[in-house]
Amino acid sequence: MPGVTHDDAPRLADLMPWSVAPPRLGRAWPAAPDPASLKARWAALTKAEGPDREALFQPTRARTPHTAVGQLPGHGGATGRLRHAPGPCPEPVRILAAPFDEQWLIPDHRLIDTARPELWRVADEHQVFVVEAPGPPFLLATSLFPALRAGRVRPLYRRPGGGEPNLAPGLLAHLGHRAGPLDFLAWTLAAVRADLTVPLPRDPELWSRGVERGHRMLWLLRRDGERPKLPGGRRPYVRAPLPAFPLTLRYDREEETLHLDEGRIAPVPPEAWDFAAGDTRVLQQWFARRTEPAEPGTLAAIRPAVWPQTWTSELLELITVLALLAELAPLREEPAPAETVTAADLRAAGVLPVPERARRPASVLGHGEEGPEGQLALL
Numbered sequence: 001m002p003g004v005t006h007d008d009a010p011r012l013a014d015l016m017p018w019s020v021a022p023p024r025l026g027r028a029w030p031a032a033p034d035p036a037s038l039k040a041r042w043a044a045l046t047k048a049e050g051p052d053r054e055a056l057f058q059p060t061r062a063r064t065p066h067t068a069v070g071q072l073p074g075h076g077g078a079t080g081r082l083r084h085a086p087g088p089c090p091e092p093v094r095i096l097a098a099p100f101d102e103q104w105l106i107p108d109h110r111l112i113d114t115a116r117p118e119l120w121r122v123a124d125e126h127q128v129f130v131v132e133a134p135g136p137p138f139l140l141a142t143s144l145f146p147a148l149r150a151g152r153v154r155p156l157y158r159r160p161g162g163g164e165p166n167l168a169p170g171l172l173a174h175l176g177h178r179a180g181p182l183d184f185l186a187w188t189l190a191a192v193r194a195d196l197t198v199p200l201p202r203d204p205e206l207w208s209r210g211v212e213r214g215h216r217m218l219w220l221l222r223r224d225g226e227r228p229k230l231p232g233g234r235r236p237y238v239r240a241p242l243p244a245f246p247l248t249l250r251y252d253r254e255e256e257t258l259h260l261d262e263g264r265i266a267p268v269p270p271e272a273w274d275f276a277a278g279d280t281r282v283l284q285q286w287f288a289r290r291t292e293p294a295e296p297g298t299l300a301a302i303r304p305a306v307w308p309q310t311w312t313s314e315l316l317e318l319i320t321v322l323a324l325l326a327e328l329a330p331l332r333e334e335p336a337p338a339e340t341v342t343a344a345d346l347r348a349a350g351v352l353p354v355p356e357r358a359r360r361p362a363s364v365l366g367h368g369e370e371g372p373e374g375q376l377a378l379l
Contacts, residue, residue, distance in 0.1 A: 008342040009197040010352070012139075012154070012188065016130065017358045018166045019152040026113030027058040029299035030106045031147065033290050034308055035092040038106050041299040042089035045082075056299050057082065062113035073121040073364075075107040082110050096142040098149075099133065099277035100318060101286050102223075105147060118361040119145070122155050126162035128185060128222070130154040132196065135278030137330065139192050141185065141221045156185055158362040169358060170351045175200065175341065178207060186214025189221075191331040201337035210331050217328055220321050228320050230269075236319045240264040244306045249287045258283070258319070265316065271326035272319045282322060286315070 013019065025031060032038050045056050057065050065083040078087025090108050097103040109115055119129070123145050131140045132151025140146075146153050158164040165172075165181040172178060178187075188198050190213045201207050220228060229235060242263030250259040251273045257266040258273070275282050290311060294300035346352040 007199065007336060007340060008344055009193070009199040009340065010343040010346055012132075012192060012196045012198055014343070014346075014352055014354060015168055015171060015184075015188070015198055016154040016156075016166050017168060017354045018158060018361065019154045019359075020116050020119055020361075021114075022131075022150055022153055023112065023116045023119070023147050024114040024149070025105075025111075025147065026060045026063055027111070028294075029058070029302075030108070030111040031095065031097055031103055032300075032303065033103045033311065034304060035104045037303045038092045038104055039089050041302045042086075042106060044299060044302060046086045053083070058298070060113055063110065067110060069109045072107050072109045072112075072115060073117050074123060075120070077108055079109075094144050095147040096129075096131075096140070096144045097147055098285060098289065099140055100282045100321070101289060102144060102314070103289075105145070116153075119153060119155065121361075121364045122157060122160055124160050126157060126160070128156040128182070128218075130156065130185065130188075133277060135276075136194075137189075137277070137325075138194060138196065139189055140277075141189060141218055143222045143224055156181055159364060164362060168346070168351050168354045170349070171346070174346065174349050174351050179211075182215075182218070183211050186211045186218050188214070189217045190214035190328075193332050199337055200341040202339040202341060203337060206337055213328055213331070217325065220325050220328075223317070223321060227317065228324055230320055230323060234267055236265050236268055236316050238263065238312065238316075239266050242307055242312060245291075245304075246307060247291055249284060251283075260287075265319070268319050269323040269326075272322040275322040275326055283315075283318070286318060 029041050030038070032041070045053060048056050054065050059065065066081055068081055069079070071077055071079055075090060077090040078085055080087065090106055092104040093107050095103055095105045125143070127143065129142050129146045131142065131146050131148055131153050132138070133140055134151065140148075155166050158166050167181060167184065172180070172184065178184060187207065187210050190210045192198055201210070239257070240263055243261045246260035246263055248261055251257070251268065252259065253270055253273070255266065256268050256270065257264050258268045273281065273283060294303070343352060
């Protein structure tokens with residue numbers, strides 16, 4: 001049977017049935033590592049007129065300054081066409097722009113080719129978005145809006161306020177000794193395999209150990225609450241001041257030092273430097289997305305003239321997060337559980353196949369959304 005592994009572990013696509021294709025911005029400039037640059041870009045766009053504004057906007061088939069669209073769910077802002085009535089810059093929001101890379105976005109529907117409004121409708125402080133990754137760690141989890149160019153997005157909850165878990169109906173009840181949706185997600189993060197199947201052990205003790213490990217992973221991935229710290233009092237800090245705007249990144253494995261031009265950060269454990277999402281080292285990608293030159297004259301070229309202190313703080317925390325995640329070996333690297341709840345078991349119990357409605361967005365009627373140019377939006 002297609003999708004069934006040698007031990008018939010159920011597929012993530014059946015366990016968390018509602019998924020959405022990733023958003024697609026269509027242009028790079030509405031996202032940036034700092035919010036001040038976004039406001040400056042907006043000001044430059046709205047100051048320009050006619051053909052100059054259109055060129056700065058970088059039109060596509062999906063979006064031009066003439067396109068009329070409604071507001072993003074949960075966000076205000078103008079709905080007049082950008083050509084005539086751009087309005088003030090919407091307050092930038094925090095997003096996950098790449099694996100472990102938190103940036104900012106102008107939340108204006110007129111700027112985004114494919115915004116996925118169904119994701120914005122359920123994005124709040126209770127939500128956790130699970131994002132499929134093309135390589136290890138295979139799944140990412142974030143409390144921020146996921147704007148990655150990666151695999152499908154699976155919200156943990158189908159409604160705002162943490163309402164209605166996005167799980168196969170009857171799954172938690174069938175698993176018995178298991179707890180709630182966050183515990184299930186924790187196990188999944190720790191145990192998911194490369195083929196996106198999830199072994200479900202019958203042993204409560206094994207389940208508890210995996211859930212504990214997964215909650216630790218979830219805390220590090222979401223980076224909310226208490227700041228993570230390396231054991232033994234070690235912490236990375238700036239040993240030599242960073243230059244005004246570093247352009248090169250180099251790692252000294254023997255000294256456990258990260259060099260940003262002549263600036264130095266240490267200690268940086270090798271596990272943090274080697275941590276990769278797919279085939280790309282996370283620290284290298286994070287640095288490159290802040291330093292690679294943009295085409296002159298474009299809105300993306302508007303960025304800080306000097307390296308912001310906030311970037312240094314974010315880099316120090318990212319080093320710590322990656323080092324701690326590297327210590328948490330995923331369960332897929334351990335022997336498979338002796339007894340598991342298989343896909344056949346779930347079919348026999350009536351949990352699978354999931355009803356088609358579980359694969360579609362829930363009706364969310366609590367949002368007042370303005371349509372194009374102030375019209376009423378009907379949901």
